[in-house]
Amino acid sequence: YPEIAFVGRSNVGKSSLINRLIDRKSMARTSSVPGKTQTLNFYDIEDQLYFVDVPGYGFAKVSKAARAKFAAMIEEYLSTRQQLHGAVLLVDARHLPSADDVSMYQYLKYFNIDVLVIGTKVDKTSKARRQTIMRDIKKTLDLNQTDQLIMFSAETGEGKDAVWAWLDAQANIGGNHHG
Numbered sequence: 420y421p422e423i424a425f426v427g428r429s430n431v432g433k434s435s436l437i438n439r440l441i442d443r444k445s446m447a448r449t450s451s452v453p454g455k456t457q458t459l460n461f462y463d464i465e466d467q468l469y470f471v472d473v474p475g476y477g478f479a480k481v482s483k484a485a486r487a488k489f490a491a492m493i494e495e496y497l498s499t500r501q502q503l504h505g506a507v508l509l510v511d512a513r514h515l516p517s518a519d520d521v522s523m524y525q526y527l528k529y530f531n532i533d534v535l536v537i538g539t540k541v542d543k544t545s546k547a548r549r550q551t552i553m554r555d556i557k558k559t560l561d562l563n564q565t566d567q568l569i570m571f572s573a574e575t576g577e578g579k580d581a582v583w584a585w586l587d588a589q590a591n592i593g594g595n596h597h598g
């Protein structure tokens with residue numbers, strides 16, 4: 420099946436996003452190893468797609484060894500998976516993307532992976548600031564024209580249909596094109 424990777428710093432709302440996305444879809448976790456923070460988790464989406472839950476980053480309190488292990492795992496995954504059809508990068512809509520977020524975006528682009536950026540927890544921001552927030556996120560990440568930004572809330576469900584439209588489209592185009 421096509422795979423979509425979900426990445427973001429710890430606590431950004433990745434589990435909440437995935438739970439929200441699959442509440443209208445049947446879901447089964449096909450492989451899960453204790454220590455969720457250390458391993459990739461694969462969610463089988465209606466036998467059509469895998470969501471690959473990548474452990475959260477944001478390494479302030481993590482040892483050098485753990486950081487290196489994480490980097491090696493991500494690198495191995497991103498550089499070898501032929502079924503990877505795109506990545507969802509979550510950022511917190513209340514703040515500018517962090518240096519770690521920018522690095523992760525650049526990393527994904529280095530591997531030529533299509534990226535959907537999701538500005539999550541948007542229910543905690545004012546509607547009046549929406550356009551400014553979106554512009555600032557795009558600017559901070561230096562978002563490619565071909566990559567999309569969607570504002571999302573796991574609380575209200577805002578943005579869910581737009582996210583699914585992107586996921587469905589990615590699942591139906593070819594596998595990764597980074598050879």
Ligand code: GDP
Binds near residue numbers: 428432433543575
């Ligand atoms: P993860 O570590 O990235 O998987 O983050 P979680 O999904 O566990 O969410 C971290 C915290 O943020 C939890 O307290 C969630 O309830 C909260 N949260 C996640 N998404 C949203 C959202 O869209 N809106 C609000 N208001 N809170 C959220």
